[in-house]
Amino acid sequence: MEVRERARRAYERAQIRIGIETAAPLIVLVPLAMVLHQGGMPSSVAPIAFALAAILFASGWRGDGWRRAAPIGLLAGLPGLVIPRLVLAPLGHCPACDPMMIDAATCFLVCGGAGMVAGITIGVLAARDASPVRFAIGAAAIACLTAALTCVVAGMAGIAGVAAGVAVSTAPAVMLGARARASL
Amino acid sequence: MRPGRAEIHALLVRAADGDRGAFDPLFDAVWPAVQHLCARMAPAGEGDDAAQEAMVRVFTRIAEFDRERDAMTWILAIAAWQCRTVRRTRTRRREDHAAVETEGAERPDDLAERRELIAAATETLGSLSDDDVATITAALTGDPTARAGIAPATFRKRLERAIAKLRAAWRSRYGSP
Numbered sequence: 001m002e003v004r005e006r007a008r009r010a011y012e013r014a015q016i017r018i019g020i021e022t023a024a025p026l027i028v029l030v031p032l033a034m035v036l037h038q039g040g041m042p043s044s045v046a047p048i049a050f051a052l053a054a055i056l057f058a059s060g061w062r063g064d065g066w067r068r069a070a071p072i073g074l075l076a077g078l079p080g081l082v083i084p085r086l087v088l089a090p091l092g093h094c095p096a097c098d099p100m101m102i103d104a105a106t107c108f109l110v111c112g113g114a115g116m117v118a119g120i121t122i123g124v125l126a127a128r129d130a131s132p133v134r135f136a137i138g139a140a141a142i143a144c145l146t147a148a149l150t151c152v153v154a155g156m157a158g159i160a161g162v163a164a165g166v167a168v169s170t171a172p173a174v175m176l177g178a179r180a181r182a183s184l
Numbered sequence: 185m186r187p188g189r190a191e192i193h194a195l196l197v198r199a200a201d202g203d204r205g206a207f208d209p210l211f212d213a214v215w216p217a218v219q220h221l222c223a224r225m226a227p228a229g230e231g232d233d234a235a236q237e238a239m240v241r242v243f244t245r246i247a248e249f250d251r252e253r254d255a256m257t258w259i260l261a262i263a264a265w266q267c268r269t270v271r272r273t274r275t276r277r278r279e280d281h282a283a284v285e286t287e288g289a290e291r292p293d294d295l296a297e298r299r300e301l302i303a304a305a306t307e308t309l310g311s312l313s314d315d316d317v318a319t320i321t322a323a324l325t326g327d328p329t330a331r332a333g334i335a336p337a338t339f340r341k342r343l344e345r346a347i348a349k350l351r352a353a354w355r356s357r358y359g360s361p
Contacts, residue, residue: 003236004211011243015202018247063202 015061022060022070023053029074029081033149036085045149052145059138065131066138072125073142076118080147083114111147115165118143127176140167187213189256196255200246207243215239217256218263225267227274234270238263308353316346 030049037045056074059066087110122143126136144163187195192213198206215235222235242262249258309317319342322331331339 003215003239004208006236007211007239007243008207010240011199011207011246014244014246018202061202067202 015063018063018067019057019059019061022067023056025071025074026053026056029146029149033081036082036150048145048148052142052149055138055141055145059142065129065134068129068131069122069126069135069138070142072122072135073139074146076121076139077143077146079117080111080114080143081150084110084147085150112165114147115144115163116168117165118147119165119168123172136171186216189254192259193255196246196249196259197251199243200249200251211239214242214256214259217260218242221260221263222267225264226270230270230274231267234267235263237270238266241266304357305354308350308357311353312346312349315342316349319343319346320350 026049029052030045033045033049056070059070059073087106119140122136122139126132126139129135140163187209192210195206195210195213199210218238219232219235222238223231225231226234242259245262249255309320312320319339322339323343334342
């Protein structure tokens with residue numbers, strides 16, 4: 001085999017390894033989500049965990065802004081992962097894990113608020129990155145899915161809250177950042 | 185025109201970030217230097233293999249590249265290490281080969297043959313007179329007490345006679361030595 005081809009294969013194997021390493025934090029996050037669900041594992045958490053694993057792997061493997069976005073997205077999604085549980089647990093629905101008992105408005109506000117925090121963080125960092133759009137899209141998607149690991153208990157309202165919070169706060173920051181870069 | 189160190193550094197950073205477009209220019213930029221280094225450092229005839237293995241290692245370890253370091257230095261350090269590894273492997277292989285050859289002399293067949301030879305020599309020596317045996321033994325061991333009171337010239341003559349008798353006895357038993 002030609003040396004260039006061997007080197008290219010070695011390079012691609014290294015990128016795959018980086019992809020796996022990028023998805024590794026799920027080893028901690030999924031059990032954490034289970035603990036936040038008080039030991040229960042709602043059926044909707046598994047598909048989200050798989051989707052998050054896939055997107056983290058793809059981000060790490062693809063590189064560039066996508067790769068840089070992965071750890072930021074995970075960190076930005078952590079408030080969304082933890083806060084709903086802390087805020088809504090006193091209301092009593094988390095232990096029961098019964099969507100019929102959820103106050104959707106409260107859930108939307110709490111998850112939306114956590115999403116806003118995540119979105120602002122991502123927006124500020126994306127504006128400084130060499131690939132702001134890739135960074136923002138990747139980090140926002142990862143933050144949404146990370147937060148959804150617990151918020152999904154509340155149904156689509158929770159996910160929509162996280163997504164809306166990230167999107168609304170990320171877009172202006174990215175646009176401002178891009179405009180600032182263009183004016184330089 | 186060959187790219188400079190700064191360009192190679194930028195290409196390596198891009199490739200480490202996952203930019204596939206940087207792979208070919210980076211490869212073309214560093215391959216001649218790695219080949220040249222390995223041709224000088226690796227054992228004769230193994231320079232090309234060492235260079236190829238070094239390139240594979242560079243791209244395997246690309247995620248470990250520290251951007252604060254000079255890219256070309258990092259790449260050539262990996263190539264130099266690979267050349268040293270090849271040299272060490274070759275030295276070890278040579279030592280193992282020599283050890284096998286040494287062990288080979290001590291194989292049971294060889295040992296038995298040697299024992300037979302010693303037994304034949306001892307038997308032939310036993311057919312000589314006591315004086316002849318004492319003279320040959322004194323010459324072989326270099327024991328000065330065995331030569332006590334004998335002039336060196338006399339001892340030399342006795343030894344020549346004893347060896348001649350030993351040769352004749354060997355020839356009569358086993359043919360030409």
